[in-house]
Amino acid sequence: MASEELFYATIRDIGSRLRRRAISPVELTRAHLERIEQLDPKLHAFVTVTADRALADAKAAETALGRGDISSPLLGIPLGYKDIYATRGILTTGGSALLANWIPDEDSTCVARLQRAGAVMLGKLITHEFAFGIQFPGHRYLAARNPWDLQRMPGGSSSGSGAALAAGMAFGALGSDTGGSIRGPASLCGIAGLKPTYGRCSRSGVLTLSWTLDHTGPMARTVEDCAYLLQALAGYDATDPASSREPVPDYVAPLGRGVRGLRVGVPREYFFEGIDPEVEKGFEQALATLRQLGASVEDVQIPSIQSAGAFMAIMLTEAFAYHERDLREHPELFGEMLRERLLAGGLITGSEYVQAQRLRSRLQADMNTVLRRVDVLATPTSPKPAPTFTAVYDPEYGFPRGNTGPFNMTGLPSLAVPCGFTAEGLPISIQLTGRAFDETTVLRVGHTYEQATDWHKRHPAL
Amino acid sequence: MTLEELRDRMKAARVEIAENRLEVVRRLLTDALRPIHAMDSRAHRTLEPAVTFDTGRSRGDHGQ
Numbered sequence: 001m002a003s004e005e006l007f008y009a010t011i012r013d014i015g016s017r018l019r020r021r022a023i024s025p026v027e028l029t030r031a032h033l034e035r036i037e038q039l040d041p042k043l044h045a046f047v048t049v050t051a052d053r054a055l056a057d058a059k060a061a062e063t064a065l066g067r068g069d070i071s072s073p074l075l076g077i078p079l080g081y082k083d084i085y086a087t088r089g090i091l092t093t094g095g096s097a098l099l100a101n102w103i104p105d106e107d108s109t110c111v112a113r114l115q116r117a118g119a120v121m122l123g124k125l126i127t128h129e130f131a132f133g134i135q136f137p138g139h140r141y142l143a144a145r146n147p148w149d150l151q152r153m154p155g156g157s158s159s160g161s162g163a164a165l166a167a168g169m170a171f172g173a174l175g176s177d178t179g180g181s182i183r184g185p186a187s188l189c190g191i192a193g194l195k196p197t198y199g200r201c202s203r204s205g206v207l208t209l210s211w212t213l214d215h216t217g218p219m220a221r222t223v224e225d226c227a228y229l230l231q232a233l234a235g236y237d238a239t240d241p242a243s244s245r246e247p248v249p250d251y252v253a254p255l256g257r258g259v260r261g262l263r264v265g266v267p268r269e270y271f272f273e274g275i276d277p278e279v280e281k282g283f284e285q286a287l288a289t290l291r292q293l294g295a296s297v298e299d300v301q302i303p304s305i306q307s308a309g310a311f312m313a314i315m316l317t318e319a320f321a322y323h324e325r326d327l328r329e330h331p332e333l334f335g336e337m338l339r340e341r342l343l344a345g346g347l348i349t350g351s352e353y354v355q356a357q358r359l360r361s362r363l364q365a366d367m368n369t370v371l372r373r374v375d376v377l378a379t380p381t382s383p384k385p386a387p388t389f390t391a392v393y394d395p396e397y398g399f400p401r402g403n404t405g406p407f408n409m410t411g412l413p414s415l416a417v418p419c420g421f422t423a424e425g426l427p428i429s430i431q432l433t434g435r436a437f438d439e440t441t442v443l444r445v446g447h448t449y450e451q452a453t454d455w456h457k458r459h460p461a462l
Numbered sequence: 463m464t465l466e467e468l469r470d471r472m473k474a475a476r477v478e479i480a481e482n483r484l485e486v487v488r489r490l491l492t493d494a495l496r497p498i499h500a501m502d503s504r505a506h507r508t509l510e511p512a513v514t515f516d517t518g519r520s521r522g523d524h525g526q
Contacts, residue, residue, distance in 0.1 A: 307501070312494035343479055344487045347471040348495070355498045362506065395483075399490055 007035060007168030008459055011077055011225040014171060018065060018076045025065070025076030029058035029120050032078045036122065036169050039462055042150060044142040045164040047083045048091050049123040054078065057120040064118060073228050073252075075118030080170040082158050083124040084131055084207040085111050085216075090121075094207045095129040095157075097140045098326060098333045108205025109237045110174055110216050117232040122170055125160030131181055131209045132157060132319060133338025136393060143389070146189060147460040148426055152386040155185035161219045162189035167462055172220040172229050178209045179315060180382075180404025182217050183416035183431060187381035190418045190427030190455065192446065193219040194226045195404075197437045198411030199244035201230070202237035210318035211242075212357075213311070213408045222456050223417060223446040227251040230439060246437045254440050255447040260294030262445060265374030270305040271403045275383040282420030282428035283380045289452055290378070295445070300374060304366045308406035310356040312399070317353045320345030341399070364410045371412075371435045376445050379403050381416040381429035403431060413439045417446040418455035427455075463492045 006028075009017075017023045033051050040046050061076035069075065081087060084094045086104035093099045107115065115121065126144050128134055134156060135143040144159040146152040147166040154163040158175030162185025165173055175182035177195040186193030194217050201216045208214060218229030231251050237243040266287065272280065287297050320327070323334075323342050331339055370377070380403055391397060407414040412433050420428040430449070434442040450456055468488050472479060479487055 307497040309493060310497045312490070313498060316490075316494060340479060340483055340487060341490070343477045344490050346475045346477045347468070347487075347491060352495060352498050355501055355503060358503070358506070359497055359501060396486065398486060401493070 004168065004459070006031060008221065010222050011073060011171050011220065011228045015073045015075070015077060019070050021065070025058040025061040025120060026055065028076065029054050029078050029122070032122055032169065039167050039169060042145065043147060043163050043167055044144045045125055045160040045167065045169060046080070046123045047093055047095070047126045047141060047160070050090055050121055053090070054120050054122050057115070061118050061120065072117045072232070074114065074232055076120060077118070077171050078120040078122045079114060080122050080125045080161065080164050080173045081111055082161050082174050082176060083127050084176055085174055086205040087111055087121070087124065090124065092124065093141070094131070095127040095135065095141050096333070098330065100140065104205070106205060109202035109239060110206070110233050113232050114174070114229070125158070125164055125173060128157035128159060129335050129338045130207060130323070131176055131178060132341060133335045134392060136335060136337060139335050146386050147462060148190065149386065149424070151390070152388050152426070153188065153392055155188035155382070155386065157181040158185045158219060162186060162191060165189065165191045165219060165221055166460060168459065172218060172225055175217060175219045176206060177215045177217060177404070177408065178213045179311060179408050180402045182215070182219055183381050183404045183414060184402065186219055186416035187429035188386040188427060190458065191219060191221050192223045192226050192418070192450070192456070193217070193416045194230060194439065194443070195407065195414045196230060196234065196439055197244070197413045199242045200246070200413070200437065200439065201233045202240040202243055204237055204239040208322050210315040212318065213315055215408065223415065223443055223450050224252065224255055226415070227255060227443050227447070244437070249440055251440060251443055254444055257444055258294060259290060259445050259448045262295045262376070262441070263374040264290055264295050264297045264445070265300035265370055265377050266297060267302050267305060267370070267377060267379060268299050269301065270308065270406070271379040273383070275380060276385060278422040279380050279383060279385065279428050283430055286419035286430045286449065287378065290445070290449060293448055293452055297378075298374070300370050300377070302363070302366050302370055304359070304362045305406065307359040307363055308409055309401065310359045311405040311409050313348055313352060313356040314360065316341065316345030317348045318345070360409045363406065367410045367412065375434065375441055377433040379431045381431035385422050385424075385426035385428065407433050412436055413442050415442045415446045417450055419449075419453070420455060421458070463488055463495065
């Protein structure tokens with residue numbers, strides 16, 4: 001077994017070693033496959049390990065490096081893909097019994113772009129059922145566990161992506177985010193995760209949860225690694241009707257510009273309701289660090305922020321519309337909890353859905369107004385640290401309100417960055433949100449903060 | 463939302479939910495609909511429901 005240091009290296013570091021031929025992509029991939037074999041039986045992050053494909057990708061990368069190809073920073077880098085991304089010839093389950101045997105004919109655009117950049121596909125990572133329903137005991141697929149405490153959830157719905165990265169089983173992963181499914185697991189697993197602007201990364205070939213709220217994006221252990229992944233993912237895709245033609249800037253080069261002179265706004269209303277005191281303390285310390293680094297930090301008001309709760313009405317309605325036929329014809333193939341949530345979406349009236357979208361427009365306008373005065377908004381990513389499975393499996397647990405959904409409503413780019421640990425050793429995270437298509441500033445603030453702290457260098461004992 | 467209203471909605475939508483889960487669903491929908499029911503649509507200027515993502519409108523000095 002290779003050293004822990006290898007598995008927790010950054011994409012920049014490992015890429016440099018690959019290009020210097022200090023390690024070969026095949027060696028690196030074999031080491032990851034062994035680590036997955038060793039750790040995944042207790043973490044359940046992977047639904048499918050594509051060992052043969054991974055080794056074939058690694059051999060192709062080795063050949064490319066051998067002929068001097070150093071064009072892509074992702075060449076030979078082992079990654080995992082959330083199992084709602086279609087992968088040609090490889091089982092894609094969506095965490096659902098309905099798709100237990102689905103083998104797509106084509107790759108999703110995001111997978112195709114990462115593979116074209118030379119990445120090595122380690123396998124498919126478990127997702128909450130159709131990116132919405134937690135796997136309860138007895139479900140066809142086992143729920144992923146949080147590497148920081150196996151009795152706790154890693155968050156979701158990109159649960160396998162969060163767990164695999166925190167456990168050093170991949171260098172990067174694809175997540176998807178309808179109400180926080182990239183940033184939530186990033187927050188609870190102590191890694192970085194970026195929900196890019198709506199339309200920035202393609203949703204083509206990704207299972208739908210809610211058309212107007214669904215985002216795709218990268219997850220990794222550092223902000224810089226997210227930037228490398230975003231660079232390969234971002235850009236217009238004619239097969240996604242929501243895809244933007246906005247030009248793609250260089251996401252990596254500006255990371256080192258610091259935060260001096262940047263303005264950070266903190267909306268105190270809504271995002272601190274019911275917050276855990278340790279999370280609040282960690283967040284306030286992160287703000288102090290940003291001040292020390294030269295940013296100005298000020299409280300801001302988003303007048304219509306309380307209307308962000310309408311997010312759930314939009315998501316439930318759209319999810320019901322997408323799944324209605326299967327719900328009526330094969331209800332037994334849905335997990336009980338997911339079925340119940342989806343059916344709730346069928347009880348929302350057309351008028352209520354339209355009014356929710358009107359509230360959304362107002363929230364978007366208000367947030368854009370605030371973002372003319374400040375460069376980014378900062379909030380805690382999750383109000384509480386990772387919950388135990390025992391708590392979540394309580395039938396009365398419900399669906400707690402999060403801090404991430406408002407930015408799915410507005411489509412703005414939003415990044416989760418580790419900012420501390422609780423006394424029990426559970427990760428805490430800060431959420432940074434910027435202007436539409438200004439991922440560059442969001443990543444820059446996150447990277448600058450990350451470089452001034454060592455939270456991202458801590459890893460769970462496994 | 464009352465349980466009675468929830469049952470009426472289920473009937474209209476031809477949706478069945480187990481009796482012992484109705485309270486959880488009622489709470490979920492009550493929370494989701496609270497801001498909508500609190501909104502007086504007459505008090506707002508007309509807004510198109512469609513959300514757009516206009517980069518030119520929101521980008522500032524530090525955009526790139």
